[in-house]
Amino acid sequence: MKAMTDTLRGGILAIAALSAGAAAAAETDDLREAAGDYFVPVPSTVPAVADNPITPEKIALGKALFFDPRMSISGVFSCNSCHNLATGGDDNLPTSIGHGWQRGPRNAPTVLNSIFNSAQFWDGRAADLAEQAKGPVQAGVEMANTPENLIATLKSMPQYVEWFQGSFPGRDDPVTFDNFAKAIEAYEATLITPAPFDAWLNGDDAALSDRQKEGLAIFMDAGCATCHGGVNLGGNGYYPFGLVEKPGADVLPETDTGRFQVTETAGDEYVFRAAPLRNIAVTAPYFHSGAVWDLNTAVGIMATSQLGADLNEDEIAAVTAFLQSLTGEVPEVVYPLLPPETAETPVPTGAVRP
């Protein structure tokens, strides 16, 4: 594989010098074939989700829940607060600010295309998006709610009860914490962003610039694609951050041991899920620590720490150019109109629980 991509890279670098369009086309086909070993374009339809049939009713309910700040105990934060669909599906902060102005421990990942990750969170502690959705609503530093208060809130609003009935038909009591999470998962499964890279994978030669093709060749050649492959160019495996060389404590704080906190296995210290790279250019800052704002810098750190590859400035810039081709088209979202509260709706509290 390495030899092949080396050849490809040389070929791409030489494209500008070629006079024959046919030769360039052949090189492009070779590059695409090599890329096919690593990457999968996003599908044109919403993927099926295990144990959670996706219906229009469930998507609509999940969208309302996703945007509803009353899912937090304070009434201030919705899912969209930290996974903002207006700004790449994340919040552009090093780590999120949550309940009581507390700082979260890790950078909020984008919700876009998250359905294609094999597990959720930086340490993969949630098997799927439904399980993930139950985390932040209960986390004391995020939405600080309880399942009981959340369900009481939903049940106090007849419109929500009706939407749950329509989304989970034939159930006696459809307004449950599990169904809340499944509805959100259903909505999130629709948040897929086809990008120029997909168009190129699907055969559109013009969808990537020559510079981006050069970056793609380097991306494969240097070994990035080994961890950052699949549909999401990442999100499907666990690797030690600092495999070859540990980055500084500003980027890799010693106190956060990553997947070790989930598995308590010695080999999992400082192990994190390889970050999915779709929309990476619009979701700074980078890494679980959110410590790096510049994409070139992040690419350089990855090359050194994970691959021991000494990419020069131009090569790094080429990779970054390629990563720009992963910025996709966000589906049009009509902002939801949420059910009004009633006399039975629990009053929000901004108080910080001890």
Added chain:
Amino acid sequence: MKAMTDTLRGGILAIAALSAGAAAAAETDDLREAAGDYFVPVPSTVPAVADNPITPEKIALGKALFFDPRMSISGVFSCNSCHNLATGGDDNLPTSIGHGWQRGPRNAPTVLNSIFNSAQFWDGRAADLAEQAKGPVQAGVEMANTPENLIATLKSMPQYVEWFQGSFPGRDDPVTFDNFAKAIEAYEATLITPAPFDAWLNGDDAALSDRQKEGLAIFMDAGCATCHGGVNLGGNGYYPFGLVEKPGADVLPETDTGRFQVTETAGDEYVFRAAPLRNIAVTAPYFHSGAVWDLNTAVGIMATSQLGADLNEDEIAAVTAFLQSLTGEVPEVVYPLLPPETAETPVPTGAVRP
């Protein structure tokens, strides 16, 4: 006027007993004629705004700015955080939670139809929405930004600069704090919500139920309409809260002297702008203190404190039924896609300035 509406009220109450549709129609016409002395339906088009020509470009820019959390120093709060278009144009909190988890001093009013208020804020200290828009972004307890940092943020994103150029053509330096505010005002001018009451004012007899017509007659008869008139049923005059009888300190905290803090005129102590009542049923809690969650309770307090009117439970419920007819149709909002940050974009800070 009082005698006429007394008669009307009797007539409406008697409608159920009438067998002839013609008689009911005549009563409805009389009620509509009386209502015409107080109320104006919302227009079908976006109103002209003084010194701020409304264009599609400016509306689109204003919408982006309205939804952009990077307009706050922390990157957490947008205009929409406290004036949420998903929940009646406000945040459903007694008073908003802002920068550093600080509580604002007064209940956030709805942005919906705010263009029809003669002045903005509970004390009318901003003459128009453009002036209003400059307040929260700078307020230490709200978005805690500075005009300088806000403009640097906007100028760091080429897409924003382009949008400002398109919205304020022919200007050398269109990205200014004034133009930021004008664009937001332009967007907010589009947030008009035609309601069943408008349909009724415009001649659709069936748009209000008999109970709502009864409530409307009481609303005019008791004197509510004297302050709560015009397009917004309020928002156009200043009155002492507790004109007849001061409510308790929980509802009218002693420390907030209202318009006195603006004018420093003795007569303005505890004077507030009459609250606009459109969408009141979906914008609890009520009053500048946000202390009352139940609309019936709020109506009862108003009747006692402002009018010395002793409305019974049934009359209060009728008025509340009428107020439900002011819940309007919110324009469809396509959630904006905001320009991505660049290396020049100021980094957000969650730090609370001393």
